Amino acid sequence: MLSFASLIARNSLRSRRRSVLTIVSIAVSFCMMGVLMAMYSLFFLDEPAPDQALRLIVRNRISFANPLPVSYVDKIKSLPGVREVMIQQWFGGTYKDAHEPLNNFARFAVEPAKLFRLHPEYSIAAWQLRNFLKRPDSCIIGRALAERLGMKLGNRVTLLGDIFPARLDLVVAGIYESAIDNEVLYFHNQYLKESLHKDPDYAIMLMVMVTDADSVTAVGRRIDGLFHNSPVQTKTETEKAFRLNFLSYVGNIKMFLFLVCASLAGTVLLVATNSITISVRERAQEVGIMKALGFSPDTVLCLIAGEAMLMGGLGGLLGLCGAQVLMAAMRNLPVVMVSLTTLSLSPGVMAAELLLACACGMVAAVPAAWQASRRPITECLAQAD
Amino acid sequence: MLSIPISYNLRNLQVRKITTLMTSLAASLSVLVLVAVLALVAGLRSSFEVSASPKHLILMRNGSTSELVSVLTRENFQDVLSRRGIANDANGQPLASLEIVTVVSVSLPAGTEMNVTLRGMSATGWKMRQPQLTLTAGRMFQAGGRELVVGQSIAAKCPGAHLGGQLQFGDGVWTVVGIMNGGQSAFNSEIFADLNQVSAEYHRANQLSSVLIESASPDLEPLTRSLREDRRLNLQVESEHDYYAGQMSAAIPVQFMGTIVAIVMALGGAFACMNTMYTAIARRSSEIGVLRVLGFSRASVLLCFLLESVLISLLGGAIGCLLALPLSRFETAIGSYITWSQLSFRFRVTPEIILVGLLFAAAMGAVGGFLPARSAARRPLLAALRAR
Numbered sequence: 001m002l003s004f005a006s007l008i009a010r011n012s013l014r015s016r017r018r019s020v021l022t023i024v025s026i027a028v029s030f031c032m033m034g035v036l037m038a039m040y041s042l043f044f045l046d047e048p049a050p051d052q053a054l055r056l057i058v059r060n061r062i063s064f065a066n067p068l069p070v071s072y073v074d075k076i077k078s079l080p081g082v083r084e085v086m087i088q089q090w091f092g093g094t095y096k097d098a099h100e101p102l103n104n105f106a107r108f109a110v111e112p113a114k115l116f117r118l119h120p121e122y123s124i125a126a127w128q129l130r131n132f133l134k135r136p137d138s139c140i141i142g143r144a145l146a147e148r149l150g151m152k153l154g155n156r157v158t159l160l161g162d163i164f165p166a167r168l169d170l171v172v173a174g175i176y177e178s179a180i181d182n183e184v185l186y187f188h189n190q191y192l193k194e195s196l197h198k199d200p201d202y203a204i205m206l207m208v209m210v211t212d213a214d215s216v217t218a219v220g221r222r223i224d225g226l227f228h229n230s231p232v233q234t235k236t237e238t239e240k241a242f243r244l245n246f247l248s249y250v251g252n253i254k255m256f257l258f259l260v261c262a263s264l265a266g267t268v269l270l271v272a273t274n275s276i277t278i279s280v281r282e283r284a285q286e287v288g289i290m291k292a293l294g295f296s297p298d299t300v301l302c303l304i305a306g307e308a309m310l311m312g313g314l315g316g317l318l319g320l321c322g323a324q325v326l327m328a329a330m331r332n333l334p335v336v337m338v339s340l341t342t343l344s345l346s347p348g349v350m351a352a353e354l355l356l357a358c359a360c361g362m363v364a365a366v367p368a369a370w371q372a373s374r375r376p377i378t379e380c381l382a383q384a385d
Numbered sequence: 386m387l388s389i390p391i392s393y394n395l396r397n398l399q400v401r402k403i404t405t406l407m408t409s410l411a412a413s414l415s416v417l418v419l420v421a422v423l424a425l426v427a428g429l430r431s432s433f434e435v436s437a438s439p440k441h442l443i444l445m446r447n448g449s450t451s452e453l454v455s456v457l458t459r460e461n462f463q464d465v466l467s468r469r470g471i472a473n474d475a476n477g478q479p480l481a482s483l484e485i486v487t488v489v490s491v492s493l494p495a496g497t498e499m500n501v502t503l504r505g506m507s508a509t510g511w512k513m514r515q516p517q518l519t520l521t522a523g524r525m526f527q528a529g530g531r532e533l534v535v536g537q538s539i540a541a542k543c544p545g546a547h548l549g550g551q552l553q554f555g556d557g558v559w560t561v562v563g564i565m566n567g568g569q570s571a572f573n574s575e576i577f578a579d580l581n582q583v584s585a586e587y588h589r590a591n592q593l594s595s596v597l598i599e600s601a602s603p604d605l606e607p608l609t610r611s612l613r614e615d616r617r618l619n620l621q622v623e624s625e626h627d628y629y630a631g632q633m634s635a636a637i638p639v640q641f642m643g644t645i646v647a648i649v650m651a652l653g654g655a656f657a658c659m660n661t662m663y664t665a666i667a668r669r670s671s672e673i674g675v676l677r678v679l680g681f682s683r684a685s686v687l688l689c690f691l692l693e694s695v696l697i698s699l700l701g702g703a704i705g706c707l708l709a710l711p712l713s714r715f716e717t718a719i720g721s722y723i724t725w726s727q728l729s730f731r732f733r734v735t736p737e738i739i740l741v742g743l744l745f746a747a748a749m750g751a752v753g754g755f756l757p758a759r760s761a762a763r764r765p766l767l768a769a770l771r772a773r
Contacts, residue, residue: 062489
């Protein structure tokens with residue numbers, strides 16, 4: 001058995017250039033596939049972070065464009081299982097030049113006193129928080145956003161509204177730290193009201209914190225049930241589902257990821273088949289000699305398939321390493337609705353990908369290996385090149 | 386420079402049919418992905434282009450990125466109506482339509498929901514879009530009723546949106562009285578209803594969205610300027626064409642991801658070409674020697690093998706394009722953060738896109754073939770001849 005393994009290894013070193021080319025091209029495809037699989041599991045499989053699991057977002061059932069009456073805050077607060085309810089007003093608007101993608105970050109008008117109760121994962125220096133609570137025209141921003149825009153404490157931020165006809169001049173009073181979601185700007189909802197010179201008695205969305213993670217679904221249903229017969233019905237989702245919903249506007253993400261992975265696997269299959277077919281044809285005489293020495297057709301088949309599996313596996317391994325590097329870079333990307341900070345591949349998914357890589361190699365080898373193993377010795381030996 | 390006849394390459398490819406085909410197929414998939422992405426973007430663009438009429442201007446409140454976030458009042462509309470330069474209809478009425486735009490969600494069969502643009506308008510608004518929009522079934526909505534005319538893409542997707550069907554939003558139940566065909570335009574994905582009915586149901590009697598006007602002269606500039614310069618109105622004035630062009634950003638994420646995937650796959654295709662060409666050259670070493678003895682220069686040999694690689698990948702490109710052609714029959718939908726609704730449109734595989742696909746394939750072949758071809762050209766004459 002050991003001798004077969006070394007034979008396979010030596011065979012694959014025979015034409016180094018071809019092996020390297022094949023392995024690298026397989027690696028590139030599997031690198032891409034690894035990143036896409038990580039995105040898939042982040043979006044659809046991963047459990048939300050513990051604090052995130054306690055939060056629900058309530059919005060108008062009809063669409064994001066339709067608001068909710070603020071009177072709902074107290075009504076929801078009185079429901080069992082609800083710890084806190086906060087108005088979270090999506091301000092929209094533009095900061096500097098909207099054509100620069102970096103300037104399009106999320107900004108919310110909130111109730112500052114409640115913000116940190118709803119986000120226990122946020123941390124901020126006590127004096128910064130005091131300043132934020134004290135000064136009505138102040139705002140706080142996430143660490144990553146501060147770095148991205150080069151903002152410091154005391155800087156001025158001007159936001160020009162579209163949904164709300166207001167021009168807001170804000171002062172950065174604090175910078176909060178958080179593992180996820182550190183690219184948001186929060187300011188006082190009270191300040192927004194004053195800038196509008198009237199009280200908007202509606203809110204784009206409400207954020208609800210439940211008492212324990214197990215009752216999340218039940219509380220969500222209770223909220224929607226409460227307003228089922230009112231003129232403005234609600235739609236309550238977990239924070240994670242809400243964000244995915246946002247993302248789904250881009251298109252059918254699941255389908256897209258699946259199609260791309262399938263075409264990448266297809267490319268790998270074709271590239272590997274091409275390479276194996278060439279190398280088997282080159283070795284016709286060798287196969288003839290091996291058979292003459294007494295190797296059975298099945299052994300020949302296994303040797304060739306083994307070589308292809310080795311190349312596939314090496315390509316897959318290299319691709320996974322590349323994916324890790326790429327993901328490390330992607331974790332620092334600006335947040336577009338869904339934070340990529342926890343983007344990673346679980347050992348299970350990595351094993352599955354390696355297995356897929358080996359399988360691709362093996363499947364690619366089957367036609368050429370089968371043909372070679374069943375060919376009569378004389379024909380093999382007689383082949384000119 | 387004497388060049389080696391192309392028939393030499395063609396015959397060689399023919400002899401090694403299987404290898405040629407395998408390599409081409411590896412190249413074809415990336416071309417397929419690229420063409421599909423470009424066809425999607427082209428489809429979206431043409432959907433927006435046919436939605437716009439060259440003489441129309443869209444007026445919104447200054448600073449609005451879309452009709453959805455714009456707020457205009459009836460007083461604004463009256464001020465606009467008195468402007469000079471707006472075309473009149475046969476009865477002498479100005480061609481201007483005050484509209485309210487909001488988003489409603491309709492149920493799909495799979496238990497999911499789809500966001501759709503609901504546009505409240507008067508009869509004038511319908512008339513202004515006339516040559517483009519036709520009723521394929523039913524009749525127009527009547528003023529003062531909960532009646533809808535739905536675009537045909539919505540009618541096809543949403544079970545409740547058939548003629549006589551009922552949809553629930555606003556304060557009650559609305560009846561579908563007509564189905565409209567907007568050609569390839571974005572209106573296939575919209576729902577039209579009576580302006581006053583919609584504004585009443587959404588408690589926005591005087592918070593409307595936009596005004597559509599038709600310029601009397603084909604030159605939009607004077608009317609645009611006169612409206613923009615009126616500070617009191619505080620309007621954002623855009624030609625319908627520019628307004629829809631601004632919405633192309635909806636395609637950016639798909640375009641970006643798709644192009645990256647196509648390039649990664651092309652790398653695989655180029656490697657396949659490289660493998661095949663290295664083998665071909667090793668096998669035809671003595672042929673290369675003979676060619677050189679016959680007087681063909683190193684440059685001709687280089688060109689010859691480069692060409693062979695490009696031919697292989699071009700074949701792949703052609704296969705990829707052929708596979709992509711049927712896409713034109715399919716409809717897809719894309720959402721946008723600007724309109725907050727889904728827009729249905731057809732993929733559009735244009736001759737330009739096919740050309741781009743083929744050029745992409747040729748580039749892949751050239752990249753993959755260059756190193757092997759150079760090694761063939763550099764081979765010393767005697768060594769090449771001596772090789773088996």
